[in-house]
Amino acid sequence: MPYSKVITLEQYIVDQQSMYKDAQGSLSKIFRALELAAKMVNRDVRKAGLADVLGSHGTSNIQGEEQKKLDVIANNMFISSLARSGEVCMIISEENEDIFFVDGADSEKYIVAIDPLDGSSNIDVNASIGSIFSIYQRKKNQLSPCLVDCLQKGKHQVAAGYFIYGSSTMLVYTTGLGVNGFTLDDSIQEFCLSHPTIQIPADGKIFSLNEGNQDEFSQGVKDYIDFCKAKDKESSRPYSARYIGSLIADFHRNLLKGGIFIYPATFSAPNGKLRLLYECNAMAFLIEQAGGLASSGEGRILDIIPTELHQRTPLFIGSKNMVEKALSMLNTDQASETLA
């Protein structure tokens, strides 16, 4: 790209600022904080085999999952950077049991939810991982920051996005005015606009889910998998199966190429695995802004009223026509179960 055409994230945000009546530069400060943390995580990821950041931290998070060293490092980096932004009163994280209240920031109006390191199981094997964030404003009627402010529907997100530490490092985000992607230019350490106005194709040829759990899926999900694998020239089936095990990496590929990602309810985990506040809401906001759909199988992800910080939800997300098809097969399943 000719130098004169390069648009840095900072420049892009300043240009956009005029569109938000209420923004007053606060969002740009939060983005600067997220960007700084992501650059530090990126630095550690890039030399992970050399620095002492691989392997287990020897602790578990609130969900009982083993914490990797990089989970803990990334969590600390995002929290300390956001806390220093001066704009955030509360931070909630997949890695923390409780809300992190920022000292002396009770009057600030922003809340940030983070999955500081997504795809932990891929850290040690050098596959793509990422960081996810959602930004909310406090509810106006609360006197001081509290849990109720954090338990807002996803449709109230002010901004959301992710950093992906892949073959290149990217930021993909939305503020409700479409989705844009920025690639980190290592030589100048700046995120530069590389994927303006991302739209997901309405149809795709990729399905992504952990088929190892097939025995645990409902009949509707099994039927949809069979549909994906069935030969049909007109609809380009069979689709290709692609599943890395990092939501961000699977999501990012499907966003650019078209596809569906599913993490359904299973018999042993009726709410699925993925977390509403740290993972699904951000992805749902992005996919809708890119022209796709996100559902729990029972309704729109962005309409779910959270009742607890670490709540999980099943997720069907991706190209509009593919998600609609999957949901129609679930409904058939439910209808026939009701009839039985």
Ligand code: AHG
């Ligand atoms: P995290 O690393 O933040 O705990 O998230 C892992 C998630 C998600 O990234 C991925 O899609 C999913 O776990 C994979 O789960 P399975 O290993 O059960 O397929």
Ligand code: MN
């Ligand atoms: Mn995750």
Ligand code: MN
């Ligand atoms: Mn995580």
